[in-house]
Amino acid sequence: MILSEELCIGCGECVVVCPGGAISVGADVACIDRDLCFECCVCHRWDGCPTHAFEPETSLPWPRSLRRLFSDPLALFEGTSVSGRGTEEMKTDDVSDRFAGDVLGISVDVGRPNVGTRFDEVERICAVLAEAGLRFAPDNPVTELMDDVRRGTLPEEIRDERVLSAVIEGLTDLWGLPPVLSALEKVAGNVDTVFSVGLIARTPGPDGIERLKSIARGARGCPRPSAKINLGLGKKSHGSSDCP
Amino acid sequence: MTHSLHRFAREDIFSHEGGEVPWDFVVMVMACQGQNDDGAEGGLRRALDILASRDPINLSDGEGSLFTGETTQSLRDAMVPTSYVAGVYSDPDDLSDVLEELKAADLGLSVVITGDPDDLQRPLSRVDLEAHTVNLSLGTHGDTEKLPRDEILGMALMCGHGLVAPGYIAAISGDVRKGLLDARAGAEKLAALCTCGIFNVAVAAALLGRDDGR
Numbered sequence: 373m374i375l376s377e378e379l380c381i382g383c384g385e386c387v388v389v390c391p392g393g394a395i396s397v398g399a400d401v402a403c404i405d406r407d408l409c410f411e412c413c414v415c416h417r418w419d420g421c422p423t424h425a426f427e428p429e430t431s432l433p434w435p436r437s438l439r440r441l442f443s444d445p446l447a448l449f450e451g452t453s454v455s456g457r458g459t460e461e462m463k464t465d466d467v468s469d470r471f472a473g474d475v476l477g478i479s480v481d482v483g484r485p486n487v488g489t490r491f492d493e494v495e496r497i498c499a500v501l502a503e504a505g506l507r508f509a510p511d512n513p514v515t516e517l518m519d520d521v522r523r524g525t526l527p528e529e530i531r532d533e534r535v536l537s538a539v540i541e542g543l544t545d546l547w548g549l550p551p552v553l554s555a556l557e558k559v560a561g562n563v564d565t566v567f568s569v570g571l572i573a574r575t576p577g578p579d580g581i582e583r584l585k586s587i588a589r590g591a592r593g594c595p596r597p598s599a600k601i602n603l604g605l606g607k608k609s610h611g612s613s614d615c616p
Numbered sequence: 617m618t619h620s621l622h623r624f625a626r627e628d629i630f631s632h633e634g635g636e637v638p639w640d641f642v643v644m645v646m647a648c649q650g651q652n653d654d655g656a657e658g659g660l661r662r663a664l665d666i667l668a669s670r671d672p673i674n675l676s677d678g679e680g681s682l683f684t685g686e687t688t689q690s691l692r693d694a695m696v697p698t699s700y701v702a703g704v705y706s707d708p709d710d711l712s713d714v715l716e717e718l719k720a721a722d723l724g725l726s727v728v729i730t731g732d733p734d735d736l737q738r739p740l741s742r743v744d745l746e747a748h749t750v751n752l753s754l755g756t757h758g759d760t761e762k763l764p765r766d767e768i769l770g771m772a773l774m775c776g777h778g779l780v781a782p783g784y785i786a787a788i789s790g791d792v793r794k795g796l797l798d799a800r801a802g803a804e805k806l807a808a809l810c811t812c813g814i815f816n817v818a819v820a821a822a823l824l825g826r827d828d829g830r
Contacts, residue, residue: 387783388781388783388784388786388787389781389783389784389809390781390783391778391779391780391781393781393783412779414779414781414809417684417809417811418808418809419808445619445777445779445811445812446679446811460646460648460649461751462728462749462750462751463644463646463700463726463728464646464647464648464649464651464726465726465748465749466726466748466749467647467648467651467652467726468648468651471749477751479621479751481622483778484622484756484776484778485622485756485763485769485772485773485776485778486763486764486769486772486778486781486782487759487762487763488778536777536778536779537777537778553754556757557757560757560758563758563759564759565758565759565762566756566757566758566759566760566762566763567756567757567758568621568622568753568755568756568757569753569754569755569756569757570621570622570751570752570753570754571751571752571754572749572750572751572752573749573750574748574749575747575749575750576746576747576748577746577747578741578746580746580747580750581733581747581750581752584750584752585752588752588754593754594754594755595752595753595754596622596625596628596752596753596754596755597625597627597628597732597733597734598621598622598623598624598625598730598731598732598752598753599621599730599731599732599733599736599750599751599752599753600620600621600728600729600730600750600751601728601729601730601733601736601740601747601748601749601750601751602726602727602728602747602748602749602750603715603727603728603729603740603745603746603747603748604746604747604748604749605718605719605722605723605724605725605726605727606648606652606724606725606726606727607652607724608651608652609652609724
Protein backbone atom coordinates (compact mmCIF):
# COMPACT_ATOMS: atom_id res chain seq x y z
CA MET A 373 0.00 0.00 0.00
CA ILE A 374 1.23 3.45 -0.85
CA LEU A 375 0.34 6.49 1.24
CA SER A 376 0.81 9.78 -0.56
CA GLU A 377 2.74 12.16 1.70
CA GLU A 378 1.60 15.01 -0.52
CA LEU A 379 -2.07 14.24 0.01
CA CYS A 380 -1.98 13.12 3.66
CA ILE A 381 -2.92 15.87 6.13
CA GLY A 382 -1.94 13.84 9.18
CA CYS A 383 -5.41 13.73 10.72
CA GLY A 384 -4.78 10.16 11.99
CA GLU A 385 -8.35 8.99 11.45
CA CYS A 386 -7.04 5.99 9.50
CA VAL A 387 -4.90 4.58 12.32
CA VAL A 388 -7.67 2.51 13.92
CA VAL A 389 -9.09 1.36 10.59
CA CYS A 390 -6.02 -0.69 9.68
CA PRO A 391 -6.53 -4.40 10.57
CA GLY A 392 -2.77 -4.86 10.77
CA GLY A 393 -2.00 -1.95 13.09
CA ALA A 394 0.42 -0.78 10.41
CA ILE A 395 -0.48 2.92 10.29
CA SER A 396 0.91 5.52 12.65
CA VAL A 397 1.12 9.30 12.53
CA GLY A 398 4.49 11.00 12.58
CA ALA A 399 5.24 14.69 12.91
CA ASP A 400 3.09 15.78 9.98
CA VAL A 401 1.72 12.82 8.07
CA ALA A 402 0.76 9.21 8.55
CA CYS A 403 3.10 6.42 7.58
CA ILE A 404 2.73 2.71 6.89
CA ASP A 405 4.94 0.09 8.50
CA ARG A 406 5.50 -2.18 5.51
CA ASP A 407 6.41 -5.12 7.71
CA LEU A 408 3.04 -4.99 9.47
CA CYS A 409 0.93 -4.12 6.41
CA PHE A 410 -1.32 -6.99 5.23
CA GLU A 411 -1.93 -5.32 1.82
CA CYS A 412 -5.62 -5.92 2.56
CA CYS A 413 -6.64 -2.58 0.96
CA VAL A 414 -9.05 -1.67 3.78
CA CYS A 415 -7.47 1.79 4.14
CA HIS A 416 -7.95 2.35 0.40
CA ARG A 417 -11.59 1.25 0.37
CA TRP A 418 -12.50 3.08 3.61
CA ASP A 419 -14.33 6.29 2.73
CA GLY A 420 -13.06 8.24 5.75
CA CYS A 421 -9.75 9.52 4.37
CA PRO A 422 -10.48 13.19 3.56
CA THR A 423 -7.85 13.30 0.80
CA HIS A 424 -8.01 9.70 -0.52
CA ALA A 425 -4.31 9.36 0.18
CA PHE A 426 -4.08 5.55 0.03
CA GLU A 427 -3.38 3.78 -3.24
CA PRO A 428 -2.66 0.04 -3.61
CA GLU A 429 0.48 -0.93 -5.48
CA THR A 430 -0.68 -2.24 -8.83
CA SER A 431 1.78 -5.10 -8.91
CA LEU A 432 3.31 -6.54 -5.77
CA PRO A 433 6.52 -8.56 -6.14
CA TRP A 434 6.77 -12.18 -5.00
CA PRO A 435 6.49 -13.17 -2.17
CA ARG A 436 4.91 -9.92 -0.92
CA SER A 437 2.04 -10.57 -3.34
CA LEU A 438 0.92 -13.34 -0.97
CA ARG A 439 -0.07 -10.68 1.57
CA ARG A 440 -2.78 -9.37 -0.74
CA LEU A 441 -3.88 -12.81 -1.93
CA PHE A 442 -4.43 -14.00 1.61
CA SER A 443 -5.72 -10.73 3.10
CA ASP A 444 -7.89 -9.03 0.50
CA PRO A 445 -11.02 -11.09 -0.24
CA LEU A 446 -11.34 -9.33 -3.59
CA ALA A 447 -8.01 -10.73 -4.76
CA LEU A 448 -8.30 -14.01 -6.67
CA PHE A 449 -5.95 -16.90 -6.03
CA GLU A 450 -4.96 -18.16 -9.46
CA GLY A 451 -4.83 -21.79 -8.41
CA THR A 452 -8.46 -21.97 -7.29
CA SER A 453 -10.03 -18.84 -8.86
CA VAL A 454 -11.89 -18.56 -5.57
CA SER A 455 -11.97 -15.18 -3.89
CA GLY A 456 -10.80 -15.50 -0.32
CA ARG A 457 -8.24 -17.96 0.78
CA GLY A 458 -9.66 -21.45 0.64
CA THR A 459 -11.65 -23.84 -1.51
CA GLU A 460 -15.42 -24.08 -1.90
CA GLU A 461 -15.12 -26.88 0.70
CA MET A 462 -18.54 -28.09 1.92
CA LYS A 463 -20.44 -25.20 0.38
CA THR A 464 -20.81 -27.10 -2.89
CA ASP A 465 -20.40 -30.65 -1.58
CA ASP A 466 -23.88 -31.53 -2.85
CA VAL A 467 -22.44 -31.09 -6.36
CA SER A 468 -18.71 -31.78 -5.97
CA ASP A 469 -18.97 -34.85 -3.70
CA ARG A 470 -15.83 -33.65 -1.95
CA PHE A 471 -17.00 -35.16 1.34
CA ALA A 472 -18.78 -38.26 0.01
CA GLY A 473 -18.61 -41.42 2.09
CA ASP A 474 -16.77 -41.37 5.39
CA VAL A 475 -14.53 -38.42 4.60
CA LEU A 476 -14.15 -35.80 7.33
CA GLY A 477 -12.88 -32.34 6.52
CA ILE A 478 -10.81 -30.08 8.75
CA SER A 479 -10.38 -26.35 8.24
CA VAL A 480 -7.90 -24.38 10.31
CA ASP A 481 -8.15 -20.63 9.81
CA VAL A 482 -4.76 -19.45 11.06
CA GLY A 483 -4.74 -15.82 12.23
CA ARG A 484 -8.51 -15.64 12.35
CA PRO A 485 -10.18 -13.81 13.95
CA ASN A 486 -8.50 -10.43 13.65
CA VAL A 487 -4.99 -11.35 14.79
CA GLY A 488 -3.18 -12.21 11.58
CA THR A 489 -0.26 -14.52 11.12
CA ARG A 490 3.03 -15.05 9.35
CA PHE A 491 3.64 -18.12 7.23
CA ASP A 492 6.16 -19.52 9.70
CA GLU A 493 3.23 -19.98 12.14
CA VAL A 494 1.15 -21.51 9.35
CA GLU A 495 3.94 -23.94 8.60
CA ARG A 496 4.30 -24.89 12.27
CA ILE A 497 0.63 -25.91 12.31
CA CYS A 498 0.83 -27.64 8.91
CA ALA A 499 3.81 -29.69 10.09
CA VAL A 500 2.02 -31.11 13.14
CA LEU A 501 -1.10 -31.79 11.09
CA ALA A 502 0.99 -33.66 8.50
CA GLU A 503 2.60 -35.67 11.26
CA ALA A 504 -0.87 -36.48 12.61
CA GLY A 505 -1.83 -37.90 9.23
CA LEU A 506 -3.99 -35.12 7.77
CA ARG A 507 -4.14 -35.19 3.95
CA PHE A 508 -4.01 -31.60 2.74
CA ALA A 509 -6.76 -30.53 0.32
CA PRO A 510 -5.19 -30.35 -3.14
CA ASP A 511 -6.75 -27.14 -4.45
CA ASN A 512 -6.29 -25.04 -1.33
CA PRO A 513 -3.92 -22.04 -1.59
CA VAL A 514 -1.80 -23.07 1.43
CA THR A 515 -1.41 -26.59 0.04
CA GLU A 516 -0.42 -25.18 -3.33
CA LEU A 517 2.35 -23.18 -1.65
CA MET A 518 3.85 -26.22 0.10
CA ASP A 519 7.20 -27.47 -1.12
CA ASP A 520 6.61 -30.83 0.57
CA VAL A 521 2.95 -31.75 1.00
CA ARG A 522 3.74 -34.89 3.01
CA ARG A 523 5.59 -32.86 5.64
CA GLY A 524 3.53 -29.69 5.33
CA THR A 525 6.55 -27.44 4.77
CA LEU A 526 6.46 -24.05 3.07
CA PRO A 527 9.20 -22.34 1.04
CA GLU A 528 11.63 -20.43 3.23
CA GLU A 529 11.23 -17.18 1.29
CA ILE A 530 7.55 -16.82 2.23
CA ARG A 531 7.78 -17.60 5.94
CA ASP A 532 8.05 -13.99 7.08
CA GLU A 533 5.12 -12.72 5.02
CA ARG A 534 2.29 -11.46 7.21
CA VAL A 535 -1.35 -12.12 6.24
CA LEU A 536 -4.75 -11.59 7.84
CA SER A 537 -5.43 -15.30 7.74
CA ALA A 538 -4.50 -18.47 5.91
CA VAL A 539 -6.87 -21.40 5.74
CA ILE A 540 -5.38 -24.88 6.02
CA GLU A 541 -7.79 -27.50 4.71
CA GLY A 542 -7.41 -31.23 4.93
CA LEU A 543 -9.17 -34.57 4.84
CA THR A 544 -9.23 -37.39 7.31
CA ASP A 545 -11.69 -39.99 8.62
CA LEU A 546 -13.22 -41.14 11.89
CA TRP A 547 -10.04 -42.91 12.96
CA GLY A 548 -7.76 -40.10 11.85
CA LEU A 549 -9.67 -37.32 13.58
CA PRO A 550 -8.49 -37.82 17.22
CA PRO A 551 -4.77 -37.48 16.39
CA VAL A 552 -5.49 -34.42 14.22
CA LEU A 553 -7.43 -32.63 16.98
CA SER A 554 -4.85 -33.72 19.53
CA ALA A 555 -2.10 -32.21 17.36
CA LEU A 556 -4.01 -28.93 17.18
CA GLU A 557 -4.46 -28.91 20.94
CA LYS A 558 -0.72 -29.35 21.44
CA VAL A 559 0.38 -26.75 18.90
CA ALA A 560 -2.09 -24.21 20.33
CA GLY A 561 0.29 -23.52 23.19
CA ASN A 562 3.19 -22.99 20.84
CA VAL A 563 1.98 -20.37 18.37
CA ASP A 564 2.09 -16.60 18.45
CA THR A 565 -1.36 -16.27 16.89
CA VAL A 566 -4.84 -17.76 17.04
CA PHE A 567 -6.55 -20.29 14.80
CA SER A 568 -10.21 -21.25 14.35
CA VAL A 569 -11.12 -24.84 13.63
CA GLY A 570 -14.00 -26.30 11.62
CA LEU A 571 -15.05 -29.94 11.27
CA ILE A 572 -16.88 -31.00 8.11
CA ALA A 573 -18.86 -34.16 7.36
CA ARG A 574 -21.67 -35.32 5.20
CA THR A 575 -24.25 -36.13 7.84
CA PRO A 576 -27.66 -36.15 6.16
CA GLY A 577 -30.91 -36.29 8.06
CA PRO A 578 -32.59 -34.33 10.82
CA ASP A 579 -30.07 -35.53 13.42
CA GLY A 580 -27.04 -34.83 11.20
CA ILE A 581 -25.71 -31.96 13.28
CA GLU A 582 -26.04 -33.91 16.52
CA ARG A 583 -24.14 -36.82 14.96
CA LEU A 584 -21.33 -34.50 13.93
CA LYS A 585 -21.21 -33.01 17.42
CA SER A 586 -20.88 -36.56 18.80
CA ILE A 587 -18.06 -37.28 16.37
CA ALA A 588 -16.29 -34.11 17.50
CA ARG A 589 -16.75 -34.86 21.19
CA GLY A 590 -15.59 -38.44 20.63
CA ALA A 591 -12.33 -37.00 19.36
CA ARG A 592 -12.11 -34.56 22.32
CA GLY A 593 -13.23 -31.65 20.15
CA CYS A 594 -15.43 -28.98 21.64
CA PRO A 595 -18.29 -27.92 19.32
CA ARG A 596 -19.46 -24.31 19.47
CA PRO A 597 -23.04 -23.24 18.78
CA SER A 598 -22.24 -22.22 15.22
CA ALA A 599 -22.52 -24.29 12.06
CA LYS A 600 -22.66 -23.93 8.34
CA ILE A 601 -25.15 -26.25 6.68
CA ASN A 602 -25.33 -27.25 3.03
CA LEU A 603 -28.99 -28.06 2.34
CA GLY A 604 -28.39 -30.41 -0.60
CA LEU A 605 -30.26 -28.34 -3.18
CA GLY A 606 -27.38 -28.27 -5.67
CA LYS A 607 -27.40 -30.43 -8.78
CA LYS A 608 -24.65 -31.52 -11.16
CA SER A 609 -26.44 -29.69 -13.92
CA HIS A 610 -28.51 -26.77 -12.74
CA GLY A 611 -31.81 -25.98 -14.41
CA SER A 612 -31.17 -23.01 -16.66
CA SER A 613 -33.04 -20.07 -15.25
CA ASP A 614 -34.71 -17.80 -17.75
CA CYS A 615 -34.21 -14.95 -15.32
CA PRO A 616 -32.69 -12.09 -17.35
CA MET B 617 -13.30 -20.06 2.62
CA THR B 618 -14.98 -20.43 5.99
CA HIS B 619 -15.69 -16.80 6.67
CA SER B 620 -19.22 -17.20 8.07
CA LEU B 621 -18.51 -20.18 10.34
CA HIS B 622 -17.04 -18.72 13.49
CA ARG B 623 -19.57 -15.98 14.25
CA PHE B 624 -20.71 -15.61 17.83
CA ALA B 625 -24.01 -17.27 18.62
CA ARG B 626 -26.53 -15.35 20.66
CA GLU B 627 -25.68 -17.42 23.72
CA ASP B 628 -22.04 -16.31 23.46
CA ILE B 629 -23.04 -12.74 24.19
CA PHE B 630 -26.18 -13.35 26.21
CA SER B 631 -24.23 -13.92 29.36
CA HIS B 632 -23.68 -10.18 29.64
CA GLU B 633 -26.38 -7.83 30.79
CA GLY B 634 -27.79 -5.26 28.45
CA GLY B 635 -30.71 -6.64 26.48
CA GLU B 636 -31.38 -9.15 23.80
CA VAL B 637 -29.25 -9.50 20.69
CA PRO B 638 -31.13 -10.15 17.42
CA TRP B 639 -30.94 -13.48 15.62
CA ASP B 640 -28.17 -13.92 13.10
CA PHE B 641 -28.56 -16.07 9.99
CA VAL B 642 -26.57 -16.07 6.75
CA VAL B 643 -27.84 -17.63 3.52
CA MET B 644 -25.40 -18.22 0.65
CA VAL B 645 -26.19 -19.47 -2.85
CA MET B 646 -23.46 -20.46 -5.27
CA ALA B 647 -22.54 -22.65 -8.21
CA CYS B 648 -19.81 -25.27 -8.08
CA GLN B 649 -16.85 -24.31 -10.24
CA GLY B 650 -16.28 -26.63 -13.15
CA GLN B 651 -19.48 -28.56 -12.42
CA ASN B 652 -22.57 -26.39 -12.78
CA ASP B 653 -21.28 -22.83 -13.09
CA ASP B 654 -21.69 -22.54 -16.84
CA GLY B 655 -24.55 -20.10 -17.32
CA ALA B 656 -25.22 -19.95 -13.59
CA GLU B 657 -25.65 -16.17 -13.49
CA GLY B 658 -29.36 -16.44 -14.36
CA GLY B 659 -30.02 -18.70 -11.38
CA LEU B 660 -27.89 -16.51 -9.14
CA ARG B 661 -29.93 -13.46 -10.17
CA ARG B 662 -33.13 -15.34 -9.35
CA ALA B 663 -31.62 -16.29 -5.98
CA LEU B 664 -30.69 -12.65 -5.37
CA ASP B 665 -34.29 -11.61 -6.12
CA ILE B 666 -35.58 -14.17 -3.63
CA LEU B 667 -33.13 -13.06 -0.94
CA ALA B 668 -33.92 -9.40 -1.59
CA SER B 669 -37.66 -9.94 -1.27
CA ARG B 670 -37.55 -10.87 2.43
CA ASP B 671 -36.12 -7.83 4.18
CA PRO B 672 -32.47 -8.87 4.33
CA ILE B 673 -30.34 -7.08 6.91
CA ASN B 674 -27.55 -7.22 4.34
CA LEU B 675 -27.28 -8.47 0.77
CA SER B 676 -24.22 -9.11 -1.35
CA ASP B 677 -22.66 -10.75 -4.37
CA GLY B 678 -19.45 -11.56 -2.51
CA GLU B 679 -17.68 -8.43 -3.72
CA GLY B 680 -19.96 -5.66 -2.50
CA SER B 681 -23.04 -5.14 -0.37
CA LEU B 682 -25.88 -2.79 0.43
CA PHE B 683 -23.46 -1.03 2.81
CA THR B 684 -20.49 -0.73 0.47
CA GLY B 685 -22.46 1.38 -1.99
CA GLU B 686 -24.24 -1.32 -3.99
CA THR B 687 -27.96 -1.65 -4.61
CA THR B 688 -29.97 -4.77 -5.33
CA GLN B 689 -29.99 -3.75 -8.98
CA SER B 690 -26.23 -3.12 -9.18
CA LEU B 691 -25.57 -6.47 -7.52
CA ARG B 692 -27.92 -8.06 -10.03
CA ASP B 693 -26.16 -6.38 -12.95
CA ALA B 694 -22.70 -7.48 -11.78
CA MET B 695 -23.61 -11.16 -11.38
CA VAL B 696 -21.22 -13.63 -13.01
CA PRO B 697 -21.14 -17.45 -12.77
CA THR B 698 -18.45 -17.35 -10.06
CA SER B 699 -20.38 -14.90 -7.87
CA TYR B 700 -22.08 -16.07 -4.74
CA VAL B 701 -25.21 -14.48 -3.42
CA ALA B 702 -25.47 -13.84 0.31
CA GLY B 703 -28.28 -12.53 2.47
CA VAL B 704 -28.28 -11.87 6.21
CA TYR B 705 -31.45 -12.18 8.29
CA SER B 706 -32.50 -11.59 11.87
CA ASP B 707 -36.02 -13.03 11.65
CA PRO B 708 -36.43 -16.83 11.57
CA ASP B 709 -39.66 -16.45 9.58
CA ASP B 710 -37.84 -14.46 6.89
CA LEU B 711 -35.24 -17.22 6.78
CA SER B 712 -37.96 -19.87 6.39
CA ASP B 713 -39.65 -17.89 3.62
CA VAL B 714 -36.37 -17.47 1.76
CA LEU B 715 -35.55 -21.17 2.03
CA GLU B 716 -39.05 -22.16 0.94
CA GLU B 717 -38.76 -20.00 -2.16
CA LEU B 718 -35.25 -21.22 -2.98
CA LYS B 719 -36.45 -24.80 -2.67
CA ALA B 720 -39.46 -24.15 -4.89
CA ALA B 721 -37.34 -22.31 -7.48
CA ASP B 722 -35.25 -25.48 -7.90
CA LEU B 723 -32.25 -23.55 -9.22
CA GLY B 724 -29.85 -26.48 -8.88
CA LEU B 725 -27.40 -24.20 -7.06
CA SER B 726 -25.92 -24.98 -3.66
CA VAL B 727 -27.63 -23.29 -0.72
CA VAL B 728 -25.72 -22.94 2.55
CA ILE B 729 -26.97 -21.42 5.78
CA THR B 730 -25.01 -20.38 8.85
CA GLY B 731 -26.24 -19.93 12.39
CA ASP B 732 -26.66 -21.56 15.77
CA PRO B 733 -27.94 -25.09 14.98
CA ASP B 734 -30.57 -24.75 17.71
CA ASP B 735 -31.83 -21.51 16.17
CA LEU B 736 -31.90 -23.08 12.69
CA GLN B 737 -33.94 -26.11 13.68
CA ARG B 738 -37.40 -24.52 13.50
CA PRO B 739 -36.92 -22.59 10.24
CA LEU B 740 -35.55 -25.74 8.59
CA SER B 741 -38.27 -28.08 9.78
CA ARG B 742 -40.94 -25.56 8.76
CA VAL B 743 -39.88 -25.90 5.13
CA ASP B 744 -39.01 -29.59 5.35
CA LEU B 745 -35.30 -29.15 4.67
CA GLU B 746 -32.42 -30.80 6.45
CA ALA B 747 -28.64 -30.95 6.44
CA HIS B 748 -26.73 -32.55 3.60
CA THR B 749 -23.22 -31.58 4.74
CA VAL B 750 -22.28 -29.73 7.93
CA ASN B 751 -19.31 -27.59 8.93
CA LEU B 752 -19.21 -27.28 12.69
CA SER B 753 -17.13 -24.68 14.52
CA LEU B 754 -14.72 -26.18 17.04
CA GLY B 755 -13.71 -22.80 18.37
CA THR B 756 -10.68 -20.54 18.43
CA HIS B 757 -7.38 -21.71 19.92
CA GLY B 758 -3.81 -20.54 20.34
CA ASP B 759 -2.83 -17.25 21.92
CA THR B 760 -6.41 -16.13 22.62
CA GLU B 761 -5.09 -13.34 24.88
CA LYS B 762 -4.61 -11.44 21.63
CA LEU B 763 -8.36 -11.35 20.98
CA PRO B 764 -10.42 -8.27 21.83
CA ARG B 765 -13.14 -8.33 24.48
CA ASP B 766 -16.38 -10.15 23.62
CA GLU B 767 -18.56 -7.20 22.55
CA ILE B 768 -15.89 -6.07 20.08
CA LEU B 769 -15.10 -9.62 18.94
CA GLY B 770 -18.81 -10.35 18.41
CA MET B 771 -18.90 -7.53 15.87
CA ALA B 772 -15.50 -8.24 14.32
CA LEU B 773 -16.45 -11.87 13.67
CA MET B 774 -19.35 -10.83 11.47
CA CYS B 775 -16.81 -9.84 8.83
CA GLY B 776 -15.25 -13.27 8.65
CA HIS B 777 -12.34 -11.99 6.58
CA GLY B 778 -11.29 -9.73 9.44
CA LEU B 779 -11.52 -6.46 7.53
CA VAL B 780 -13.33 -4.62 10.34
CA ALA B 781 -10.53 -3.88 12.76
CA PRO B 782 -11.24 -4.18 16.51
CA GLY B 783 -9.68 -0.74 17.00
CA TYR B 784 -12.16 0.79 14.57
CA ILE B 785 -15.07 -0.97 16.29
CA ALA B 786 -13.89 0.36 19.65
CA ALA B 787 -13.64 3.89 18.20
CA ILE B 788 -17.15 3.71 16.71
CA SER B 789 -18.45 2.30 19.97
CA GLY B 790 -16.88 5.24 21.78
CA ASP B 791 -18.60 7.68 19.41
CA VAL B 792 -21.94 5.96 20.09
CA ARG B 793 -21.41 6.21 23.85
CA LYS B 794 -20.60 9.91 23.54
CA GLY B 795 -23.75 10.49 21.49
CA LEU B 796 -21.81 11.49 18.36
CA LEU B 797 -23.38 8.65 16.38
CA ASP B 798 -26.50 6.57 16.85
CA ALA B 799 -25.94 2.82 17.08
CA ARG B 800 -27.46 2.07 13.69
CA ALA B 801 -25.27 4.65 11.92
CA GLY B 802 -22.24 3.24 13.71
CA ALA B 803 -23.13 -0.29 12.63
CA GLU B 804 -23.48 0.85 9.02
CA LYS B 805 -20.03 2.44 9.12
CA LEU B 806 -18.59 -0.89 10.25
CA ALA B 807 -20.54 -2.82 7.59
CA ALA B 808 -19.07 -0.57 4.90
CA LEU B 809 -15.68 -2.30 5.35
CA CYS B 810 -17.05 -5.84 4.94
CA THR B 811 -16.78 -6.44 1.20
CA CYS B 812 -18.33 -9.90 1.26
CA GLY B 813 -21.47 -8.38 2.75
CA ILE B 814 -22.37 -10.78 5.55
CA PHE B 815 -22.02 -8.23 8.36
CA ASN B 816 -25.25 -8.19 10.39
CA VAL B 817 -26.02 -4.52 11.02
CA ALA B 818 -28.92 -5.31 13.38
CA VAL B 819 -26.70 -7.37 15.68
CA ALA B 820 -23.93 -4.76 15.52
CA ALA B 821 -26.36 -1.94 16.38
CA ALA B 822 -27.61 -3.92 19.39
CA LEU B 823 -24.06 -4.56 20.59
CA LEU B 824 -22.99 -0.95 20.03
CA GLY B 825 -26.04 0.25 21.91
CA ARG B 826 -25.12 -1.61 25.05
CA ASP B 827 -21.30 -1.57 24.97
CA ASP B 828 -20.08 0.28 28.03
CA GLY B 829 -16.45 0.20 26.88
CA ARG B 830 -15.23 -2.19 29.54
